[in-house]
Amino acid sequence: xxxxxxxxxxxxxxxxxxxxxxxxxxxxxxxxxxxxxxxxxxxxxxxxxxxxxxxxxxxxxxxxxxxxxxxxxxxxxxxxxxxxxxxxxxxxxxxxxxxxxxxxxxxxxxxxxxxxxxxxxxxxxxxxxxxxxxxxxxxxxxxxxxxxxxxxxxxxxxxxxxxxxxxxxxxxxxxxxxxxxxxxxxxxxxxxxxxxxxxxxxxxxxxxxxxxxxxxxxxxxxxxxxxxxxxxx
Amino acid sequence: xxxxxxxxxxxxxxxxxxxxxxxxxxxxxxxxxxxxxxxxxxxxxxxxxxxxxxxxxxxxxxxxxxxxxxxxxxxxxxxxxxxxxxxxxxxxxxxxxxxxxxxxxxxxxxxxxxxxxxxxxxxxxxxxxxxxxxxxxxxxxxxxxxxxxxxxxxxxxxxxxxxxxxxxxxxxxxxxxxxxxxxxxxxxxxxxxxxxxxxxxxxxxxxxxxxxxxxxxxxxxxxxxxxxxxxxxxxxxxxx
Numbered sequence: 001x002x003x004x005x006x007x008x009x010x011x012x013x014x015x016x017x018x019x020x021x022x023x024x025x026x027x028x029x030x031x032x033x034x035x036x037x038x039x040x041x042x043x044x045x046x047x048x049x050x051x052x053x054x055x056x057x058x059x060x061x062x063x064x065x066x067x068x069x070x071x072x073x074x075x076x077x078x079x080x081x082x083x084x085x086x087x088x089x090x091x092x093x094x095x096x097x098x099x100x101x102x103x104x105x106x107x108x109x110x111x112x113x114x115x116x117x118x119x120x121x122x123x124x125x126x127x128x129x130x131x132x133x134x135x136x137x138x139x140x141x142x143x144x145x146x147x148x149x150x151x152x153x154x155x156x157x158x159x160x161x162x163x164x165x166x167x168x169x170x171x172x173x174x175x176x177x178x179x180x181x182x183x184x185x186x187x188x189x190x191x192x193x194x195x196x197x198x199x200x201x202x203x204x205x206x207x208x209x210x211x212x213x214x215x216x217x218x219x220x221x222x223x224x225x226x227x228x229x230x231x232x233x
Numbered sequence: 234x235x236x237x238x239x240x241x242x243x244x245x246x247x248x249x250x251x252x253x254x255x256x257x258x259x260x261x262x263x264x265x266x267x268x269x270x271x272x273x274x275x276x277x278x279x280x281x282x283x284x285x286x287x288x289x290x291x292x293x294x295x296x297x298x299x300x301x302x303x304x305x306x307x308x309x310x311x312x313x314x315x316x317x318x319x320x321x322x323x324x325x326x327x328x329x330x331x332x333x334x335x336x337x338x339x340x341x342x343x344x345x346x347x348x349x350x351x352x353x354x355x356x357x358x359x360x361x362x363x364x365x366x367x368x369x370x371x372x373x374x375x376x377x378x379x380x381x382x383x384x385x386x387x388x389x390x391x392x393x394x395x396x397x398x399x400x401x402x403x404x405x406x407x408x409x410x411x412x413x414x415x416x417x418x419x420x421x422x423x424x425x426x427x428x429x430x431x432x433x434x435x436x437x438x439x440x441x442x443x444x445x446x447x448x449x450x451x452x453x454x455x456x457x458x459x460x461x462x463x464x465x466x467x468x469x470x471x472x473x
Contacts, residue, residue: 133283134320134379138334138386139310148333152324 015200021191028187029208035104035183036170042109043169044162047116050074052146054121070117077114083175085111090179100181104173112169119165123158124150156227163220167213184208234259234390234421235280240289242275249275251445253289257390262422264436264453266429268468272445273425277394280423281305281312294389310338313383317395319375321367327354327378328363331385346385353381357411373404377411384415391415393424429472433457441465 016022053070057063077085089107090100097103127150135145177186188205192198235257242250249272257263267273278284280291282298282305291299298308322330331353332346341349354360357377367375376396383391396412397405409431416422416435426432432439432453439456441449441464449462457473460466 128318128320130316130318130320131322134314134316134322135334136306137281137283137309137312137314137316138382139306139308139338140334141306144337148337149322149324156324 011200014195024187028184031183035173038105039108043112043116046113050117051120074114104176119158119161123154126157127153159224236292238290241287243287261437262416263438264432265425265440267442271443273442277425311389313388313391315393315396317398319379331382372400373407376408390421
């Protein structure tokens with residue numbers, strides 16, 4: 001029994017302590033978080049704009065040009081694997097850029113935007129149309145009605161699926177190893193191949209992802225509860 | 234004040250309004266009644282262009298509002314509307330519900346808007362609800378707030394789209410009382426309703442609509458005691 005403990009302690013030592021390897025994990029985590037956070041922000045901005053584009057209509061109620069553009073963007077992004085999108089961005093579009101993290105942020109932001117757009121669109125459509133009519137009947141413009149009345153209510157609706165999207169995004173950034181970025185997953189992989197000991201680094205990385213996402217989940221739940229404070233239904 | 238000329242409205246192939254001509258004078262209280270599907274709500278919603286007419290003209294205060302060049306947002310500032318389902322803004326407190334439009338449209342500053350709101354709330358006996366949210370109010374309270382919200386814009390005319398139809402019976406009275414008081418104060422009103430008592434008591438004219446046209450229009454007295462149109466006679470025999 002004590003032998004087994006000693007063995008585990010040794011493996012832990014090799015995977016995390018020896019040669020200050022824990023610093024590598026921290027750096028990897030830093031890369032993962034940087035990409036995730038900025039991509040999430042970019043995704044929400046793009047997603048909201050694209051959702052509004054997709055909902056826009058011509059005066060006669062028919063689909064607008066902006067709406068068609070939004071639909072094409074959504075179709076392309078959702079219709080191709082994100083690994084391919086990273087590779088295309090890295091090797092074909094932003095070839096000049098030396099800043100891998102920036103390329104990753106752009107790629108995942110643009111990718112996430114397509115999914116967020118559909119989430120936000122659903123959230124807007126879920127707000128009772130009477131709210132819009134009431135706003136317009138008071139003389140508020142389309143934009144004012146959207147901004148002061150509909151969007152605030154839509155945000156409440158979309159919080160759970162948006163949280164879900166953030167979680168997916170955070171984990172999906174693990175594919176940036178394909179283009180040579182050293183994120184948390186890649187660090188774990190590198191340590192494993194250098195030390196011929198896969199268990200500790202891989203499980204360690206998994207635990208780190210898990211904890212980060214659990215924290216994120218708790219924060220989102222808190223936010224959701226706060227936004228629903230005004231409702232006593 | 235409002236003149237409607239040969240108003241038609243189609244939804245797809247369904248023709249809901251088949252040529253309405255009407256004139257609302259300043260200070261009049263027009264009550265529109267009719268069976269469901271008669272087009273009375275559509276007619277009302279055309280007046281502030283919540284529905285776009287298929288053809289015909291609507292004039293408000295000497296301005297042709299069906300002209301695409303008209304800034305409809307400006308026009309709507311002077312035409313309040315009260316809905317069947319209240320449509321209070323769920324994300325805002327009662328105070329903010331009332332002050333949002335006047336302040337965002339730069340008709341009042343924050344303070345003036347608040348003062349106006351408070352005095353209007355007092356008028357409908359809901360001063361204590363200023364900080365509440367719509368979900369905390371009863372239907373009757375919500376509708377009274379909705380009326381106050383329209384009044385805060387100081388409109389020239391108020392449109393009511395079945396304001397009491399979604400209310401519990403015991404709350405109808407409190408809303409009708411507010412509407413009566415408004416009528417007494419000289420407000421021009423167009424009211425679509427099923428409340429015959431209100432029509433008789435408050436209306437200066439009563440209009441009967443069916444199948445997309447105005448079938449009869451008269452003073453309340455004549456309208457209820459001496460209906461001429463057979464369709465109206467039939468309708469009244471069922472509802473009275």
